[in-house]
Structure formats: structure tokens, C-alpha cells
Amino acid sequence: MRLLLVEDDRLLADGLTRQLEKAGFSIDVTHTAREASLLGEQEEYRAVVLDLGLPDGNGLDVLRKWRASRVSWPVLILTARGDWQDKVNGLKAGADDYLAKPFQTEELIARLQAIVRRTDGRIHAVLKAGRFELDENRQCLTLDDGTERSLTGTEFRLLRCLMSRPGHVFSKEQLMEQLYNLNDTPSDNIIEAYIRRLRKLVGNETISTRRGQGYLFNDAD
Structure with missing residues (x-):
């Protein structure tokens, strides 16, 4: 199962990649909005973890661009922002789930697996x-x-x-x-x-x- 991880914190991205690979995902990693936009439209993913605060743009803009291009795979927003309005804006832009930093990697993996199951029309693991x-x-x-x-x-x-x-x-x-x-x-x-x-x-x-x-x-x- 191939996943795109968009995260500008390289240390966090490296740690998440190792844990996600253990959970059965194959991971492509990018640290910028520009590359994320391109990968999302060129590659085929089962799910995406998308950070909102990217050095060259806003993750929400990337998400809106994907959805406007009919890119339909599930997206989990990952951000340090805890304000409820950010969550609402993310869901309105087309996100399927939301997780605020700091978080436990086990929760991130469980949420990813859940949204992929929903996409497949399944309930159980x-x-x-x-x-x-x-x-x-x-x-x-x-x-x-x-x-x-x-x-x-x-x-x-x-x-x-x-x-x-x-x-x-x-x-x-x-x-x-x-x-x-x-x-x-x-x-x-x-x-x-x-x-x-x-x-x-x-x-x-x-x-x-x-x-x-x-x-x-x-x-x-």
C-alpha cells in the first residue's frame, strides 16, 4: 500500500517513515508544497498524510488543488495548529481526517488504516x-x-x-x-x-x- 507523506520536519518525517513501513506502507516523502502538488497528480497513492505548514505554501492549497483535479484518495491532515477552525477548513477542503501535533504514531497509523478501510468499503482490519x-x-x-x-x-x-x-x-x-x-x-x-x-x-x-x-x-x- 503506497502512501505519500508531506512533512517539512525532516526528523519527524524520517521517524514516521520507519514506523509506517513497519505497518505495511510503502512511503514517498516530500518536504515542499510544490513537489507534493506534482506527486499527487502524477502518482497513484492509497492515502496521504499532509502537513499544513509547509515552507513554500499552505497544505490546504495543495489539498484544494488535488480535489479540483479530481484526485480522490483519502487525505489525513497533520498539523501543529490546534485551533478548531483549522480542522473545519481542512475538512471543507476535502480532508478525510485530522490529527494535531503532538501525537502518538500508533494513533496516526490506526487513523490511516481506518480511512483506507472506509475507502475499500470495509469496517474491520x-x-x-x-x-x-x-x-x-x-x-x-x-x-x-x-x-x-x-x-x-x-x-x-x-x-x-x-x-x-x-x-x-x-x-x-x-x-x-x-x-x-x-x-x-x-x-x-x-x-x-x-x-x-x-x-x-x-x-x-x-x-x-x-x-x-x-x-x-x-x-x-
Whole structure:
């Protein structure tokens, strides 16, 4: 799951990036309004954490520009401002949630996961598809016989992407975009390698290959 973090405090941004990656996110980081505007319109994200007080502009202006351009992914505003009017203005500009500094990283992660679930039309942190259940908090997979299997970070991100839309064909490029950030340089065959590893857990018939198109998760029981 790919996330954009817009935060001008580099120390805070570095710390958040480490914690968010542990929670299963792939993070692109920017410290300016200008770059945030460009990334938001050029890249595909599942969610955005947006600081309001940026050195070259106002985060609300960035948000308004995104929404005017029909960029629809969920946005959580992160700011040091505690005034209720800032919260109202942010929500009116198109934000989905609001968190004032200082905050606990656990709360930020929980709020992000919640707004992504709402976007997917889900309530719970357990993703169910066919005979399988994926626990997003514990990053583990429950098989049809009740056995639990722990997943690596990349295995978890890839399986979550596939299970979030059973029957939908994801191209290799789409999967790469959600698994890795702009600074990563994965090899060309990395997706195939992880697909093989996941098939050992869920079975070859559960993750199908559409030649020339991509991969899909078959949720048939």
C-alpha cells in the first residue's frame, strides 16, 4: 500500500517513515508544497498524510488543488495548529481526517488504516477473500484450515493489494507502484518471485496469471 507523506520536519518525517513501513506502507516523502502538488497528480497513492505548514505554501492549497483535479484518495491532515477552525477548513477542503501535533504514531497509523478501510468499503482490519483471512494489524494470513502464517513486509503488501479486490487483474506495473516507493530500485522479476512465494501458501489456483495482463486473486471457495 503506497502512501505519500508531506512533512517539512525532516526528523519527524524520517521517524514516521520507519514506523509506517513497519505497518505495511510503502512511503514517498516530500518536504515542499510544490513537489507534493506534482506527486499527487502524477502518482497513484492509497492515502496521504499532509502537513499544513509547509515552507513554500499552505497544505490546504495543495489539498484544494488535488480535489479540483479530481484526485480522490483519502487525505489525513497533520498539523501543529490546534485551533478548531483549522480542522473545519481542512475538512471543507476535502480532508478525510485530522490529527494535531503532538501525537502518538500508533494513533496516526490506526487513523490511516481506518480511512483506507472506509475507502475499500470495509469496517474491520481483517481482510477476507474466499477461504483466507489477512490480519492487517498482525500482518499474518489465516489459511482455510485455521493455520496462521506470518508474512514478510513485501509478502504482506502484495497479498493485501491482491485480496483487496478479488477478481480484479492487477498489472505488474500497478503492483510495483503499490509495493515500492520512488527511491526503491527493485529488479524486473521481483513480482514474479513474490507471487511464487505466496502461491506456496494459498495455492497456485488462488492467484491466477492472466498472460499479458497481470495477476488476480481468485476468491471462489
